[in-house]
Amino acid sequence: MCGIIGYVGQNDAVDILLEGLKRLEYRGYDSAGIAVYDRARSRLKRVRAEGKIENLIKKVSTVEIPGYIGIGHTRWATHGAPTEKNAHPHKSGPFVLVHNGIVENYATVKQFLLERGEVFESETDTEVIVKLIDYFYRSGFSDDEAIRNALKRIKGTYAVVVFSENLSDSLFCCRMESPLVIGIGENETFVASDIPAILPYTRRVIYLEDGDFAVVRQRELRITDIEGSEQHRPVEFVDWNPVLAEKGGFRHFMQKEIFEQPRALSDTIKPYINFETYSISLPYASFLKEIWKQVHRVFMTACGTSYHAALVGRYMLEQLLEIPVEVDLASEFRYRNPVLDERTLVVAISQSGETADTKGAITLAIDKNVPTCSIVNVVGSSLSRMTDAVIYTHAGPEIGVASTKAFSTQLAALLLFALLGHEVLRPEDREVREELIDELLRLPSRVEEVLRGSNLLEIWARKISSALNALYLGRHVLFPIALEGALKLKEISYIHAEGYAAGEMKHGPIALIDDNLPVVCLVQYGSIGEKMHNNIEEVQARGGRVFIVADERLKERRRYVENVFWIPEIHELLTPLLFVLPLQLLAYHVAVERGTDVDQPRNLAKSVTVE
Numbered sequence: 001m002c003g004i005i006g007y008v009g010q011n012d013a014v015d016i017l018l019e020g021l022k023r024l025e026y027r028g029y030d031s032a033g034i035a036v037y038d039r040a041r042s043r044l045k046r047v048r049a050e051g052k053i054e055n056l057i058k059k060v061s062t063v064e065i066p067g068y069i070g071i072g073h074t075r076w077a078t079h080g081a082p083t084e085k086n087a088h089p090h091k092s093g094p095f096v097l098v099h100n101g102i103v104e105n106y107a108t109v110k111q112f113l114l115e116r117g118e119v120f121e122s123e124t125d126t127e128v129i130v131k132l133i134d135y136f137y138r139s140g141f142s143d144d145e146a147i148r149n150a151l152k153r154i155k156g157t158y159a160v161v162v163f164s165e166n167l168s169d170s171l172f173c174c175r176m177e178s179p180l181v182i183g184i185g186e187n188e189t190f191v192a193s194d195i196p197a198i199l200p201y202t203r204r205v206i207y208l209e210d211g212d213f214a215v216v217r218q219r220e221l222r223i224t225d226i227e228g229s230e231q232h233r234p235v236e237f238v239d240w241n242p243v244l245a246e247k248g249g250f251r252h253f254m255q256k257e258i259f260e261q262p263r264a265l266s267d268t269i270k271p272y273i274n275f276e277t278y279s280i281s282l283p284y285a286s287f288l289k290e291i292w293k294q295v296h297r298v299f300m301t302a303c304g305t306s307y308h309a310a311l312v313g314r315y316m317l318e319q320l321l322e323i324p325v326e327v328d329l330a331s332e333f334r335y336r337n338p339v340l341d342e343r344t345l346v347v348a349i350s351q352s353g354e355t356a357d358t359k360g361a362i363t364l365a366i367d368k369n370v371p372t373c374s375i376v377n378v379v380g381s382s383l384s385r386m387t388d389a390v391i392y393t394h395a396g397p398e399i400g401v402a403s404t405k406a407f408s409t410q411l412a413a414l415l416l417f418a419l420l421g422h423e424v425l426r427p428e429d430r431e432v433r434e435e436l437i438d439e440l441l442r443l444p445s446r447v448e449e450v451l452r453g454s455n456l457l458e459i460w461a462r463k464i465s466s467a468l469n470a471l472y473l474g475r476h477v478l479f480p481i482a483l484e485g486a487l488k489l490k491e492i493s494y495i496h497a498e499g500y501a502a503g504e505m506k507h508g509p510i511a512l513i514d515d516n517l518p519v520v521c522l523v524q525y526g527s528i529g530e531k532m533h534n535n536i537e538e539v540q541a542r543g544g545r546v547f548i549v550a551d552e553r554l555k556e557r558r559r560y561v562e563n564v565f566w567i568p569e570i571h572e573l574l575t576p577l578l579f580v581l582p583l584q585l586l587a588y589h590v591a592v593e594r595g596t597d598v599d600q601p602r603n604l605a606k607s608v609t610v611e
Helices: 013-023 053-060 106-114 126-138 143-152 253-259 261-272 287-294 304-321 356-367 382-386 405-425 430-451 454-464 476-493 502-507 527-541 552-557 572-594
Strands: 003-008 031-038 043-050 069-075 090-092 095-103 156-164 171-176 181-184 189-192 204-207 212-216 221-225 297-302 325-329 344-350 372-376 389-392 469-474 496-501 518-523 545-551 564-567
Touching: 003 013, 003 095, 003 156, 003 171, 013 031, 013 053, 013 069, 013 189, 031 053, 043 053, 069 095, 069 156, 090 126, 095 106, 095 126, 095 143, 106 126, 126 143, 126 156, 143 156, 143 171, 143 212, 171 189, 253 261, 253 572, 261 405, 261 430, 287 389, 287 405, 297 304, 297 356, 304 325, 304 344, 304 405, 304 476, 304 572, 344 356, 344 405, 356 372, 356 382, 372 382, 372 405, 382 389, 389 405, 405 430, 405 572, 430 572, 454 545, 454 564, 454 572, 469 476, 469 502, 469 527, 476 496, 476 518, 476 572, 496 502, 502 527, 518 527, 518 572, 527 545, 545 552, 545 572, 552 564, 564 572
Parallel strands: 297 325, 297 344, 344 372, 372 389, 469 496, 469 518, 518 545, 545 564
Antiparallel strands: 003 069, 003 189, 031 043, 031 069, 090 095, 095 156, 156 171, 171 212, 181 189, 181 204, 212 221
């Protein structure tokens, strides 16, 4: 949730740190700060500010901060209010530190230090780490030893970067269940909590693993464990185009990312399909070919939008494979006692691959010795390394907090996942696979067709923007899309919205319907769509304001004449990928109408890396 950037090299550290922090804004934050060491004058300068990064930039512009090494941070308040004194970096003696995560034994460590005369300046749990490092340093340990000894006594999740004025050419980095990546440049080295912060400078990266302790210099990098034993971590190449992290003429990142979905889907689908044999090839999930032969049940777990993707995936798997599928919120799954055995495959879905609850769910599955698979967007992320198999989506960096292209590519990956299982378990049904693969290949052009109707959603947005509540209704494979549409509206416009299975409307929600309530109805073609007609008539009979997203094959019936967005014909299992698009656009335009912060909605973060 918080953001870390570190730099050591030959260029102006301030500019690089501030630019890195701006690229990490999407993670969510309420204060920011930097610390830079000026070797010429042998002094450290620290600047912190409450609120947006613009506030920090204004403060930095009033002081001279030359230097070629430094660290920066955007803070999401956990312990202590979002004030300047609680902002990172925190300092004690010669040490300055930034930290993502939560110190679970914060109170115990703080009491230990208070009893030894330490004085605290902030309300944060982070300050106990830097104070503990300084305590060990003053007790006679070297800088390196002091940092290691302190971290050995810290319990919780953390990514930490430390600078010491005694060693003005080095950054010390350590991670435990919170992401940290090192970027290798030309005569310069970067440290960051997420790739977009360093993408303009290098695409050669090293992902630190839990327990890794790295000493980072301009032309040198040494990685050990906390005890000092050497660790080897490969240099990997990030294939994200730096241009993808820019707005590219769009007003907001979310808007740009909605319109990037044809490209993102094409990049996710095509590498995994053999066009000659109409077969599925998942290079990091070949393990699944054998697993599908023994799996009798699939358990999918995720959070937020990824959870809605899992709900859609359940329909895909059950329809194609005829095996039972359960879906659970990771935050619930990890704290109950799910019945798992070696014939259960547990699948985790996460854009970042760093979501704390989802990682906890996979840890539980690993402890029960069951096969695991992950669907993630970030190569080398924690989940991708934890699971037996991984399917990478190729959405590219998603900066907007409200997920759009990541969700669509997750749905595409889930269908590829299901098709691989179908290939193993139903080899004789080649015609079914060929039809779906053909539909997948046509999907990007269908998405472009839907997105061309964006202007209609602007008109709807003006009708909806003053509402206090909204209701989204869908059936079968579109029920999770109703949930996702409602979530998008809540996230960025702050209008309370609920998604419901339309068949449940008479079991409560119908009491809410009046002429002030917008009701968005999703209508697919066929018998299930016929059921939705009844729900729409019930809403209209009670004065509800109906907005309909419907399959274009229903046009011939002339049943809908007002507030209708038509979706082109596509295979039933792919309808979610098209029906979600107008809901994303509607939420976006409503938020713009209401003047909210579209890309950085209040109280939200892109990746929830702590509980």
